[in-house]
Amino acid sequence: MSSRLISTDVLVIGGGLAGERCAIEAAAAGHDVLVLSIVPPRRSHSCAAQGGMQAALANCVKAEGDNPTLHFLDTVRGSDWGADQEVARIFADEAPVAVRELAHFGVPWTRVRGGSNSYFIKGEQVEIEEKPENDGLIMHRDFGGTAKWRACYAAAGTGHAALFAIDSEVIRLGITVRDRVEAVELIHDGNRCWGAVARCLRTGRHFAVVAKATVIATGGYGRIYGQYTTNATINEGMGAVLALNTGIVPLGNMEAVQFHPTALAPSGILVTEGCRGDGGFLLDKNMHRFMVEAEPEKQELASRDVVSRHMAQRMRDGYGVETPFGPHLWLDIRHLGEEHLTTKLREVFDICRDFAGLNPAHDLIPVRPTQHYSMGGVRVNKDGQAYNMAGLFAAGEASCWDMHGFNRLGGNSLAETIVAGRLVGQRVAEFAAATSLDVQTSLAFETVERAEQRAADWLERSGSGPSIYDIRDAMAESMMRNVGIFRTEDELTQTVDKLSALLLDCDNAVLRSKAPGMNPELSFALRLKGMLRLAMVTARGALARTESRGAHFRTDYPLRNDADWLKRTLVRWSADAAEPAFNYEPVGMLEVPPGHRGYGSDERIEMEQSIEKYNQKVEKLQAAQGKLPTEEQR
Amino acid sequence: MSTTESRRRLTFEIFRYNPQDPGSTPHMQSFELDEVPYMSLFIALNQIRETQDPSLQFDFSCRSAICGSCGMMVNGRPALGCKTLTSDLPEVIRLHPLPVFKLIGDLSVDTGTWFREMVEKSEGWIHAATPFDPDAQEQRMDDDLAEAIYEGDRCIECGCCIASCGVANLKADFAGPAGLNRIARFMMDPRDSRDDTDWFEVISNEDGVFGCLGMMACHDICPKELPLLEVYAYLRRKALATSYT
Numbered sequence: 001m002s003s004r005l006i007s008t009d010v011l012v013i014g015g016g017l018a019g020e021r022c023a024i025e026a027a028a029a030g031h032d033v034l035v036l037s038i039v040p041p042r043r044s045h046s047c048a049a050q051g052g053m054q055a056a057l058a059n060c061v062k063a064e065g066d067n068p069t070l071h072f073l074d075t076v077r078g079s080d081w082g083a084d085q086e087v088a089r090i091f092a093d094e095a096p097v098a099v100r101e102l103a104h105f106g107v108p109w110t111r112v113r114g115g116s117n118s119y120f121i122k123g124e125q126v127e128i129e130e131k132p133e134n135d136g137l138i139m140h141r142d143f144g145g146t147a148k149w150r151a152c153y154a155a156a157g158t159g160h161a162a163l164f165a166i167d168s169e170v171i172r173l174g175i176t177v178r179d180r181v182e183a184v185e186l187i188h189d190g191n192r193c194w195g196a197v198a199r200c201l202r203t204g205r206h207f208a209v210v211a212k213a214t215v216i217a218t219g220g221y222g223r224i225y226g227q228y229t230t231n232a233t234i235n236e237g238m239g240a241v242l243a244l245n246t247g248i249v250p251l252g253n254m255e256a257v258q259f260h261p262t263a264l265a266p267s268g269i270l271v272t273e274g275c276r277g278d279g280g281f282l283l284d285k286n287m288h289r290f291m292v293e294a295e296p297e298k299q300e301l302a303s304r305d306v307v308s309r310h311m312a313q314r315m316r317d318g319y320g321v322e323t324p325f326g327p328h329l330w331l332d333i334r335h336l337g338e339e340h341l342t343t344k345l346r347e348v349f350d351i352c353r354d355f356a357g358l359n360p361a362h363d364l365i366p367v368r369p370t371q372h373y374s375m376g377g378v379r380v381n382k383d384g385q386a387y388n389m390a391g392l393f394a395a396g397e398a399s400c401w402d403m404h405g406f407n408r409l410g411g412n413s414l415a416e417t418i419v420a421g422r423l424v425g426q427r428v429a430e431f432a433a434a435t436s437l438d439v440q441t442s443l444a445f446e447t448v449e450r451a452e453q454r455a456a457d458w459l460e461r462s463g464s465g466p467s468i469y470d471i472r473d474a475m476a477e478s479m480m481r482n483v484g485i486f487r488t489e490d491e492l493t494q495t496v497d498k499l500s501a502l503l504l505d506c507d508n509a510v511l512r513s514k515a516p517g518m519n520p521e522l523s524f525a526l527r528l529k530g531m532l533r534l535a536m537v538t539a540r541g542a543l544a545r546t547e548s549r550g551a552h553f554r555t556d557y558p559l560r561n562d563a564d565w566l567k568r569t570l571v572r573w574s575a576d577a578a579e580p581a582f583n584y585e586p587v588g589m590l591e592v593p594p595g596h597r598g599y600g601s602d603e604r605i606e607m608e609q610s611i612e613k614y615n616q617k618v619e620k621l622q623a624a625q626g627k628l629p630t631e632e633q634r
Numbered sequence: 635m636s637t638t639e640s641r642r643r644l645t646f647e648i649f650r651y652n653p654q655d656p657g658s659t660p661h662m663q664s665f666e667l668d669e670v671p672y673m674s675l676f677i678a679l680n681q682i683r684e685t686q687d688p689s690l691q692f693d694f695s696c697r698s699a700i701c702g703s704c705g706m707m708v709n710g711r712p713a714l715g716c717k718t719l720t721s722d723l724p725e726v727i728r729l730h731p732l733p734v735f736k737l738i739g740d741l742s743v744d745t746g747t748w749f750r751e752m753v754e755k756s757e758g759w760i761h762a763a764t765p766f767d768p769d770a771q772e773q774r775m776d777d778d779l780a781e782a783i784y785e786g787d788r789c790i791e792c793g794c795c796i797a798s799c800g801v802a803n804l805k806a807d808f809a810g811p812a813g814l815n816r817i818a819r820f821m822m823d824p825r826d827s828r829d830d831t832d833w834f835e836v837i838s839n840e841d842g843v844f845g846c847l848g849m850m851a852c853h854d855i856c857p858k859e860l861p862l863l864e865v866y867a868y869l870r871r872k873a874l875a876t877s878y879t
Contacts, residue, residue: 040746517654
């Protein structure tokens with residue numbers, strides 16, 4: 001396609017689970033839908049999710065008595081009360097439908113085997129009789145921070161199976177997907193979004209897509225931590241950058257960054273929480289199972305932020321296994337047996353063999369906490385609509401919807417992609433049906449020309465400036481060292497200063513390749529400034545938040561402070577402004593009052609005002625930050 | 635892993651061609667790197683791009699053998715670059731793009747379009763008998779069957795089998811190993827309402843399972859170790875059974 005301007009009803013940026021599920025909903029409502037994806041959609045990072053998808057189906061013995069309310073409570077506790085509880089409630093109620101819908105689309109969920117089953121629970125092997133009447137229903141496994149076994153799974157390839165099922169449905173509906181295309185700037189007039197300008201990663205050409213409604217579903221921004229992430233190389237946060245660059249649409253809670261306890265060391269490849277869910281242990285260099293005394297109740301299955309913190313502390317205390325690539329701890333799943341490891345945890349078995357040269361039935365797995373998930377993202381209301389900008393929506397990890405607050409529970413992200421994809425897709429369809437494509441094409445062409453100019457500027461710059469890859473590596477090192485699991489004012493300030501310098505370097509960096517076409521060096525250069533800006537708002541958000549909540553832990557402010565910080569960070573930063581602007585809004589209506597999570601520290605600074613008083617102000621204060629009315633308020 | 639042995643100096647001979655550059659012609663270009671422990675082609679190619687030739691095109695994403703982006707010819711055999719270690723290769727490593735797929739540039743090929751067409755042609759989705767009922771409990775399935783479907787569902791569409799297949803290299807309409815595997819996966823799924831006669835039309839011809847010459851390179855090279863030999867046997871038996879009824 002060589003046209004410089006194309007039009008559609010609904011533009012979805014991102015071909016992973018959230019984007020494609022949204023596209024299905026809009027297409028089923030009769031809209032013309034175009035999905036842009038930087039990779040063929042089945043290669044989106046959703047495919048790498050392993051262990052499961054949370055939904056309270058209550059199908060096995062260890063899930064008996066489970067229901068969406070328990071799921072909701074676990075999600076709020078997991079978030080360390082940072083979540084929007086109304087959203088968490090909607091999510092938990094809808095998750096069972098999302099899992100069953102995926103079954104309808106063909107996901108081969110692992111099923112309940114009626115009769116005697118052998119499980120490992122808290123270090124003990126137990127025999128449990130699954131009821132014959134539940135035989136063949138979707139099975140659950142245990143995951144961190146949950147009251148019941150709730151994670152539905154297809155071996156350890158749940159994301160892959162879900163993504164292929166959803167993409168099959170996209171193809172069945174005949175939805176157009178253009179792969180190897182990257183959205184680079186939103187087309188907007190300051191109040192209303194009209195699509196985006198995109199760059200073709202086959203040819204390097206720019207073109208405009210004008211649309212009644214635009215959805216950002218580009219996943220997380222883990223690559224601001226360079227190689228210190230489980231994320232794919234494509235998770236560079238470009239959807240968040242699209243919103244941030246408007247200067248109008250805020251990003252929420254960017255400092256809320258999850259570190260997964262068990263990434264393979266040193267490569268950073270994910271090893272699922274399902275390993276611990278199925279009975280795996282964490283061991284230190286002395287083969288000591290330190291999580292038993294650290295968290296007597298939940299042991300290895302406390303929430304990820306808590307387990308990662310205990311692991312990082314254990315290594316700081318000198319109990320890590322030292323290597324030339326830094327210390328690590330051990331994950332022990334040997335006792336689960338080769339048959340279990342080659343079926344229910346098959347992908348883990350393969351990863352250990354292919355990327356660490358070991359057999360987890362006989363060998364320990366070297367692991368350490370590694371950046372994994374972005375709780376922050378494009379701040380949206382309950383309907384998935386971005387603040388301040390009509391016609392712009394976001395879903396999945398790219399969004400801050402915000403059901404995860406300051407710590408996401410394992411298995412809640414896959415469930416979010418489908419629940420949010422369905423719900424936001426409906427809202428997008430309603431919005432598109434009620435509006436017309438009343439846009440000045442000059443607005444679109446001006447945006448194309450700006451994007452082309454940015455690329456031309458990079459190619460024209462010459463001399464001996466810094467390398468873009470050196471800037472990236474310096475960003476990653478600084479983020480990992482100072483904006484990781486433990487944070488302090490001094491270290492965060494160092495990174496803020498470092499990023500300021502790197503932003504200047506970026507303006508002077510010089511490409512060594514002027515190759516025509518997509519030019520991989522240019523393609524990365526065009527993203528680099530956005531990544532630095534995301535890193536900056538993450539570091540500055542962390543510096544400003546003088547408390548510890550979920551994954552954000554300040555050793556200089558170690559307590560959760562519900563008196564001053566029961567609020568969500570919002571940040572806006574237009575492409576030409578020197579400094580980002582921070583604001584705060586209440587986390588949302590409180591149904592569950594702040595309290596102890598059931599794991600981690602039980603010390604905190606209590607709320608001073610009453611819940612009623614807090615709740616009375618929520619709508620007003622959030623509206624003041626640019627929150628658009630939700631569907632039910634219209 | 636031994637770090638005390640003297641390190642090898644590796645030579646990478648890489649196919650280069652940028653169709654977007656009128657001045658570019660297909661040729662091989664050599665690069666040299668010092669080998670380091672656990673060096674995969676993901677590490678090596680990024681190092682070459684970042685330190686020697688920033689115009690080098692290749693595709694990686696997950697770097698953990700689940701996204702299927704990095705299929706390439708490694709010394710004449712299709713493989714995933716991310717899980718290919720240089721320590722398993724000789725000192726001279728020749729890299730070409732996968733054949734069959736349209737070249738995008740250097741080692742990067744267009745697998746996305748090929749696989750979407752394959753899915754469209756074989757209607758590779760569940761043909762549900764009834765629409766989804768959000769209020770209903772899920773349809774039951776025996777866990778052994780779920781495991782068997784999952785086995786076939788594990789294909790990541792990396793394209794290595796297509797590149798290795800003599801028939802797929804010559805016949806554009808041949809479903810290819812990944813295509814046949816995908817068909818078998820839906821055939822054994824009770825949620826798919828297509829019957830044996832429907833399937834017979836899809837598989838029992840020279841573009842389907844009877845186009846396979848049985849050379850089985852696909853089975854040998856599949857990075858996910860899919861049991862393709864058994865898949866074709868299953869498809870042939872089903873086709874034969876249908877033709878007798």
